[in-house]
Amino acid sequence: MRIIAEKINGTRKAVAKAIAERDAAFIQYLAQKQAAAGASWMDVNAGTHPDREPEDLLWLIDRVQGVTDVPICLDSANPAALRTVLPAIKKTPMINSISGEPERLTGILPIVAEHGCDVIALCMDDKGIPATAEARLEVIRRVFVETRKAGVPDAKVTVDPLAMTIGTNIQAGQIIFAAMRAIRAEFPEAHIGCGLSNVSFGLPLRALINRSFLVLALDAGMDTAIIDPNDRDLQAAIYAGELVLGRDKHCLRYTRAFRAGLLEAPKTISA
Numbered sequence: 001m002r003i004i005a006e007k008i009n010g011t012r013k014a015v016a017k018a019i020a021e022r023d024a025a026f027i028q029y030l031a032q033k034q035a036a037a038g039a040s041w042m043d044v045n046a047g048t049h050p051d052r053e054p055e056d057l058l059w060l061i062d063r064v065q066g067v068t069d070v071p072i073c074l075d076s077a078n079p080a081a082l083r084t085v086l087p088a089i090k091k092t093p094m095i096n097s098i099s100g101e102p103e104r105l106t107g108i109l110p111i112v113a114e115h116g117c118d119v120i121a122l123c124m125d126d127k128g129i130p131a132t133a134e135a136r137l138e139v140i141r142r143v144f145v146e147t148r149k150a151g152v153p154d155a156k157v158t159v160d161p162l163a164m165t166i167g168t169n170i171q172a173g174q175i176i177f178a179a180m181r182a183i184r185a186e187f188p189e190a191h192i193g194c195g196l197s198n199v200s201f202g203l204p205l206r207a208l209i210n211r212s213f214l215v216l217a218l219d220a221g222m223d224t225a226i227i228d229p230n231d232r233d234l235q236a237a238i239y240a241g242e243l244v245l246g247r248d249k250h251c252l253r254y255t256r257a258f259r260a261g262l263l264e265a266p267k268t269i270s271a
């Protein structure tokens with residue numbers, strides 16, 4: 001599983017405060033902890049102040065790059081912010097995200113193509129998130145027409161089918177798994193990834209639901225997860241899930257993770 005570490009996100013209260021106070025130590029603590037837990041990319045999101053986003057994002061990136069060389073996943077829909085920070089980035093970043101929305105395709109896709117970035121493509125357009133798996137596939141087909149036209153190889157695209165809240169639609173899980181299987185079949189070179197935060201919204205014991213969702217999504221073709229890599233229970237479920245699905249030759253990664261003490265308590269870091 002490719003892991004995009006989610007904790008450096010300015011929509012979280014503690015991170016918003018750290019950005020406002022330029023608390024480098026806190027950001028670097030999160031970066032180091034997530035890197036040590038095996039992050040493949042470090043998602044960096046400066047929050048919801050469009051006027052301050054370019055400078056806040058640049059500050060965050062400089063802090064992260066000061067303590068780890070894990071590549072960055074730029075979580076921004078703001079072309080101006082992306083263009084501001086790109087010259088300062090050491091390793092080619094992933095960009096999170098484009099979608100079928102025309103302004104994202106015109107504003108962000110050229111940046112992705114120009115810099116040879118990986119990119120996350122959301123299954124939505126200017127009309128919102130389609131209700132069915134088939135309609136999400138329709139949207140993403142149109143996005144692939146554009147990424148291919150721009151010269152971005154399918155293997156650099158991670159499709160996010162956008163997991164919705166099961167508490168308000170008991171079919172939401174099945175819709176996502178069907179979308180993942182259809183994407184895997186039609187775009188075999190592309191990656192599939194999503195975040196978990198919406199899945200369990202409004203329900204008790206959210207972590208339990210997220211964990212079950214993630215293991216079932218593995219079987220549906222998901223290979224990239226936007227998660228807290230320090231969540232031991234979630235990591236343990238991934239190792240065990242990949243083992244059971246036959247994706248861990250000689251059970252090597254599972255047994256190695258066990259011996260390294262990665263599959264047991266403590267549950268997560270506190271920040």
Ligand code: THG
Nearest residue numbers: 006007009012013096097120160194195196197226
């Ligand atoms: N798809 C894509 N990008 C995304 C998302 C997605 N980026 C943002 C988000 N979703 C994933 N990132 C986070 C970051 C932090 C948290 C959840 C998702 C988080 N949540 C706390 C929790 O769940 O307990 C509560 C917030 C807090 O700590 O203040 O930490 O789906 N492409």
